[in-house]
Amino acid sequence: MTTISRPAERSQLYLTKITTRDLNVWYGEKQALFSVNLDIERNRVTSLIGPSGCGKSTYLRCLNRMNDVIEGCRVEGKIALDGDDVHGEDVDPVQLRARVGMVFQKPNPFPKSVWENVAYGPRIHGLATGRAELDEIVTTSLERAGLFAEVKDRLDDPGTGLSGGQQQRLCIARAIAVQPDVILMDEPCSALDPIATARIEELMEELRARYTIVIVTHSMQQAARVSQRTAFFHLGAVVEEGETGKLFTDPREERTRDYITGRFG
Amino acid sequence: MLPLTLALLLLSTAAFVLGRRRAFAVVEGETRLLHSQPGSYGQWVALWCALPSLAVVVAWWLLEPALIEWQTFAGAPAEVVELPPERRELFARDALALSAGEVTSSEPGPALRAAAGRIQRVEGLGQLSVGGLAAAVALMGLGWARGRIRPQLRARNHVEAVARTALAASSLVAILATVGIVLSLVFEAARFFALVPLGDFLFGLEWSPQTAIRADQVGSSGAFGAAPVFAGTLLITALAMAVAVPVGLLAAIFLSDYATPLTRAWVKPLLEILAGIPTVVYGFFAALSVGPLVRQLGERLGWEVSSESALAAGLVMGVMIIPFVSSLSDDVINAVPRSLREGSLGLGATKSETIRRVVLPAALPGIVGAVLLAISRAIGETMIVVMAAGLAANLSANPFEAVTTVTVQIVTLLVGDQEFDSAKTLAAFALGLALFLVTLGLNVVALVVVRRYREQYD
Numbered sequence: 001m002t003t004i005s006r007p008a009e010r011s012q013l014y015l016t017k018i019t020t021r022d023l024n025v026w027y028g029e030k031q032a033l034f035s036v037n038l039d040i041e042r043n044r045v046t047s048l049i050g051p052s053g054c055g056k057s058t059y060l061r062c063l064n065r066m067n068d069v070i071e072g073c074r075v076e077g078k079i080a081l082d083g084d085d086v087h088g089e090d091v092d093p094v095q096l097r098a099r100v101g102m103v104f105q106k107p108n109p110f111p112k113s114v115w116e117n118v119a120y121g122p123r124i125h126g127l128a129t130g131r132a133e134l135d136e137i138v139t140t141s142l143e144r145a146g147l148f149a150e151v152k153d154r155l156d157d158p159g160t161g162l163s164g165g166q167q168q169r170l171c172i173a174r175a176i177a178v179q180p181d182v183i184l185m186d187e188p189c190s191a192l193d194p195i196a197t198a199r200i201e202e203l204m205e206e207l208r209a210r211y212t213i214v215i216v217t218h219s220m221q222q223a224a225r226v227s228q229r230t231a232f233f234h235l236g237a238v239v240e241e242g243e244t245g246k247l248f249t250d251p252r253e254e255r256t257r258d259y260i261t262g263r264f265g
Numbered sequence: 266m267l268p269l270t271l272a273l274l275l276l277s278t279a280a281f282v283l284g285r286r287r288a289f290a291v292v293e294g295e296t297r298l299l300h301s302q303p304g305s306y307g308q309w310v311a312l313w314c315a316l317p318s319l320a321v322v323v324a325w326w327l328l329e330p331a332l333i334e335w336q337t338f339a340g341a342p343a344e345v346v347e348l349p350p351e352r353r354e355l356f357a358r359d360a361l362a363l364s365a366g367e368v369t370s371s372e373p374g375p376a377l378r379a380a381a382g383r384i385q386r387v388e389g390l391g392q393l394s395v396g397g398l399a400a401a402v403a404l405m406g407l408g409w410a411r412g413r414i415r416p417q418l419r420a421r422n423h424v425e426a427v428a429r430t431a432l433a434a435s436s437l438v439a440i441l442a443t444v445g446i447v448l449s450l451v452f453e454a455a456r457f458f459a460l461v462p463l464g465d466f467l468f469g470l471e472w473s474p475q476t477a478i479r480a481d482q483v484g485s486s487g488a489f490g491a492a493p494v495f496a497g498t499l500l501i502t503a504l505a506m507a508v509a510v511p512v513g514l515l516a517a518i519f520l521s522d523y524a525t526p527l528t529r530a531w532v533k534p535l536l537e538i539l540a541g542i543p544t545v546v547y548g549f550f551a552a553l554s555v556g557p558l559v560r561q562l563g564e565r566l567g568w569e570v571s572s573e574s575a576l577a578a579g580l581v582m583g584v585m586i587i588p589f590v591s592s593l594s595d596d597v598i599n600a601v602p603r604s605l606r607e608g609s610l611g612l613g614a615t616k617s618e619t620i621r622r623v624v625l626p627a628a629l630p631g632i633v634g635a636v637l638l639a640i641s642r643a644i645g646e647t648m649i650v651v652m653a654a655g656l657a658a659n660l661s662a663n664p665f666e667a668v669t670t671v672t673v674q675i676v677t678l679l680v681g682d683q684e685f686d687s688a689k690t691l692a693a694f695a696l697g698l699a700l701f702l703v704t705l706g707l708n709v710v711a712l713v714v715v716r717r718y719r720e721q722y723d
């Protein structure tokens with residue numbers, strides 16, 4: 001019994017959430033990703049680092065098929081979420097995006113009230129049957145995003161009137177409200193001050209108990225602080241990936257070492 | 266006048282060159298010692314050359330009529346000087362005509378000939394001496410300014426001050442023109458309201474200004490109740506907007522969110538061509554094609570339809586306004602940031618949900634602004650209505666009946682020869698003023714709405 005249960009426990013803890021095999025992406029004639037292989041593990045934070053233009057955002061946007069809406073973008077290769085191909089014929093990208101939420105670089109609250117912003121996703125997916133249930137979802141989502149205490153008296157004020165850091169947490173709450181499995185964050189702190197950044201980093205640590213998180217960041221310190229796994233992208237390919245601690249202290253590749261010590265990029 | 270203008274142009278060009286050269290000479294080629302670029306010194310000298318002599322010419326223009334008037338009667342025989350005012354004026358006009366070699370109203374007598382001779386002398390003197398004076402002033406200005414060029418002289422600032430004044434003067438012209446038009450509307454309308462009470466005009470239900478043609482009827486028996494006219498405008502505008510708003514808005518959504526770039530590159534200009542068709546063309550399209558069609562349709566349904574109907578005019582006007590709505594709405598829908606669309610799609614919303622729940626609400630103020638502008642365009646439109654909706658001032662909400670609008674009535678009131686101060690003609694100004702106030706209100710609201718929308722995304 002014990003000999004069987006231990007690997008099972010282990011796979012429960014570190015089961016691969018997303019597998020990527022031989023992923024190639026083109027924007028028109030120009031190839032942006034070259035044969036990417038990468039596994040994202042459940043309930044951990046994975047950070048994607050690398051110099052500008054190396055394809056981090058492109059990879060992230062493949063995971064919830066946001067590249068579908070870009071004119072002239074072509075994706076080849078296999079991405080599996082919980083073992084199911086996201087490009088499968090029976091997969092609706094709209095439903096996929098409800099499972100794989102996204103937080104963008106620039107906070108982009110809708111020009112609606114704070115409450116409406118968070119209720120938006122649950123409403124379109126019919127996650128609540130009445131106003132009371134929706135209120136419940138809005139409150140818990142805001143609480144999990146660590147914003148509720150700050151906005152509980154201004155739920156009817158426009159979301160665009162919050163501060164930058166509050167807006168970004170509102171966007172996180174908005175994503176959480178849909179009850180996704182995975183949250184993708186593309187440089188979520190690049191428009192924020194250090195205090196707001198620290199607040200969101202704390203939040204990621206709390207959120208990973210429930211969700212799988214992938215974050216793109218330009219800050220090595222941030223990657224080292226918040227993530228358990230790190231992948232280093234360069235020129236559209238994954239150069240190296242592994243445990244964050246290992247990758248930052250003892251990288252296998254010369255290029256990784258050069259990048260994290262700031263010798264190029 | 267032409268030789269003088271040419272001479273002034275030549276002189277100021279020369280002034281520019283001389284001033285520039287002088288600026289170089291003053292610092293012996295070390296232009297960085299100059300406060301301004303050498304060209305600015307050139308411009309400064311050219312301005313000193315041109316502006317004062319222009320002032321001389323303008324002063325002469327203003328002065329000449331008075332001089333001629335004075336000379337016409339100076340030394341004229343007493344019987345001419347003591348003529349009654351109208352005859353005096355006729356004499357002056359004849360003298361001027363004779364001096365220019367044109368036809369006079371009667372056989373010119375000796376007094377008239379003498380006056381014409383005096384006028385010729387004034388004009389000849391003017392041409393010679395003013396030409397000479399202007400040239401002299403130009404040369405003096407040139408010489409004086411050239412001599413004053415120093416490295417410390419702030420030539421650029423002076424030139425810019427002149428340019429600024431010229432720009433301000435131009436915008437003043439536009440403002441003054443508007444104010445003038447509004448004032449004339451207000452004063453003429455006030456005269457109308459002295460004849461017809463304001464309440465009768467606004468709330469009267471009968472409009473038949475034609476009965477007030479005879480002088481003994483002025484203001485007493487003509488019916489100036491404008492309600493049917495405004496009702497007609499309202500009906501036709503409503504019909505036009507019922508066509509233009511849905512079609513234009515859907516076209517805008519298609520263009521901004523569904524069309525491929527290639528389709529968009531073709532469809533948008535094609536739509537905008539609609540806006541370039543002269544309204545008179547729409548007018549005969551409405552009168553000759555759509556009007557009969559509407560009547561046939563009505564007859565088949567067993568309704569009484571006049572051959573001129575509000576429906577025909579409204580439909581065609583709606584088509585004409587589609588590009589206004591679609592083009593402006595397309596702009597505001599496009600201005601909704603891509604990040605908002607992605608935010609919604611990223612939450613698992615479909616494209617149509619995204620458009621309905623995020624894009625359109627965000628663009629709504631701008632769309633409202635576009636619609637308000639389109640409405641004021643519809644209210645002001647005349648040609649289509651003249652040709653397709655008729656002239657009968659019926660107070661009716663039935664789109665199959667002939668109606669008339671404010672603009673059409675203004676046209677019919679002013680076409681034909683009435684005394685200018687009859688109530689009939691003055692009524693046109695009252696209608697015009699009312700129309701102006703309505704469209705002004707709409708435009709102000711539209712501008713405020715659009716501005717609020719702009720602030721949201723800056």
Ligand SMILES: Nc1ncnc2c1ncn2[C@@H]1O[C@H](COP(=O)(O)OP(=O)(O)OP(=O)(O)O)[C@@H](O)[C@H]1O
Pocket residue numbers: 027032050051052053054055056057058059070
């Ligand atoms: N919509 C697009 N159309 C065409 N090319 C694109 C598009 N988006 C990205 N690219 C190209 O794909 C490559 C990868 O871009 P990507 O945005 O993934 O880089 P990134 O690693 O996120 O960079 P950054 O750190 O600056 O955000 C770049 O060369 C970029 O020019």
Ligand SMILES: [Mg+2]
Pocket residue numbers: 056057058186216
């Ligand atoms: Mg990026």
